[in-house]
C-alpha cells in the first residue's frame with residue numbers, strides 16, 4: 001500500500017493557482033475564447049475554466065498517478081487543453097505538450113525518452129501507433145474518459161513542491177536527438193513575475209495566440225494572458241492557413257494583441273496590406289522566435305501606426321529572457337534590433353569563448369543568462385545539462401549556475417544587447433567569418449525582393465558555398481545570379497556575395513513557424 005492515499009493539494013507555488021489568481025476577481029469574464037462548433041465563438045469564463053480543470057484533476061487523480069509521472073498532452077491549443085494542463089499542474093504531473101501533426105516517429109522517440117505514464121489526447125483525437133503499456137485517455141467537454149489504465153504504481157510523494165517539473169518541452173536539438181527542457185513551477189512563475197512587470201497585457205486585452213500547442217510560445221502567451229486576468233484566444237490552424245480568414249477571425253474575436261513569430265506577418269503584409277491596416281481594435285503586437293526582418297517591420301508599422309510592438313527574446317530554457325519595445329518609427333539607418341536587457345529579476349551579458357565577460361561594447365560574444373527562471377535541466381541528459389547550465393563565471397564557488405544560450409550578441413555602451421545569430425550558425429568562407437544577417441540585409445535591398453535568407457551549404461566536394469534564397473513581391477521579376485552578386489559586391493566583400501540563387505514562392509517554415517533552413521538547403525540541392 002502506498003504511504004499516502006493522495007497528494008496534499010496545498011498548491012503553494014503551483015502554476016495552476018498562479019495562473020488562475022488574477023481571474024478570481026472577475027470569475028464570469030472570459031478566460032478563453034475559441035471558435036465554437038456552430039461557427040460562432042465559444043466563451044469559457046475563469047469560473048468555468050477552473051471548474052473544468054478541477055474536474056479533470058479529480059478524474060486524473062483517480063488513475064493513481066504519482067507526483068512526477070509524465071503525461072503526454074496531445075491537442076491543438078483549445079480551452080479544454082488549457083483546463084487539462086492546469087489539472088496536470090495541480091496534480092504535479094509534468095505534461096509534454098504535443099499536437100496531432102507531430103509525426104508518430106518523433107512522438108515515439110519522445111515517449112521512449114520520457115517514459116510517460118499516460119497519453120492524454122483531445123476527445124476527437126485520432127492518434128494511432130503508440131507503444132503498448134501506455135495509459136490512454138481522452139479529455140473533452142464531458143470530462144476524462146480512460147481507454148487503458150496506466151500501469152499501477154505506488155504513490156511515494158505526498159505533495160507537489162514548486163521545484164517539481166511542471167512541463168517538458170522537447171526541442172529538436174541541433175544534434176538531431178531531441179532535448180527535453182524541464183521547466184519547474186518555480187522557474188516558470190519567476191519568468192511570469194519578471195515579464196509582468198513590463199505590463200505587456202492589460203485586463204481588457206483580447207490576446208490572439210498563434211503558435212502551435214507544442215511550442216512554449218503558445219503556452220507562454222496563454223499563461224501571460226491568464227496571469228493578467230485578460231482573455232486568451234488560441235487561433236486554430238485552419239484560421240491561420242489563409243490571410244483573409246486569419247484577419248477576419250481577428251475582427252470576429254475583437255483581438256487587441258497578436259502573439260506570433262515574424263513569419264506570421266510576411267504573407268499578411270504582402271497579400272492583404274489593406275486588411276492589416278483595417279485592424280482597428282489591435283493595440284499591440286508581440287513577436288518572438290527569430291529576427292523580424294526590418295523591412296517587414298517598417299511595413300507593419302506603416303500599416304498599423306501607433307501600435308506597440310514587443311520583441312520577446314529568449315529560449316525555452318527560461319521561456320523568454322527579455323522584452324523590448326521596437327522603436328517607432330524604426331530609425332532609417334537601423335541595422336539591427338536590440339533585445340534590450342533581461343526582464344526584471346534576471347541578467348544577460350556577453351561572455352567570450354573562455355567564459356570571461358566581454359567588457360567592451362560592440363564586441364560579439366555568447367549571451368549567458370543569470371535568472372531564477374532557468375530550467376531544471378534536459379530530461380535524462382546530464383551531459384547536455386552540464387554543457388548548458390554552467391557554474392556562474394563570476395562566482396563559481398557559489399554553486400549558482402547560469403545558462404549558456406548559444407546565442408551571439410554584442411552590448412552597446414548602455415549595456416543593451418544586439419542579437420547576432422546562433423553560435424552554431426556561424427560560418428566561415430575561405431577562412432572569413434560570414435555574418436549571414438549582413439548578407440540577408442543586402443539581399444533584401446535588391447529591387448522587388450520581399451524575403452531573403454542566406455545559408456552556407458555544407459562543403460560537399462569543394463568549399464562551403466554561400467546560397468541565397470529569395471521571395472519576390474507580387475509581379476517583381478526574379479533576379480539573375482550575376483546581377484545579384486554584383487549588387488552584393490557593391491557593399492560586401494566578394495566572399496559574402498552568394499554563389500547560388502534560388503527564388504521561391506514563399507520561405508518554408510518549421511512547425512513552430514520559424515524559417516526552415518534545412519528545407520531551404522534541400523530545395524537548393526534539388527534544383
Ligand SMILES: Nc1ncnc2c1ncn2[C@@H]1O[C@H](COS(=O)(=O)NC(=O)C[C@H](N)c2ccccc2)[C@@H](O)[C@H]1O
Nearest residue numbers: 216217220288289290291312313314315316319320419
Ligand atoms: N526575439 C528574438 N530575436 C531573435 N532571435 C530570437 C528571438 N527569440 C528567440 N530567438 C532565437 O530562438 C532561440 C530560442 O528558440 S526556442 O527555444 O524555440 N524558443 C522560442 O523561440 C520562443 C521562446 N521560448 C518564447 C516563449 C514564450 C514567449 C516568448 C518567447 C533563441 O536562442 C534565439 O536564437
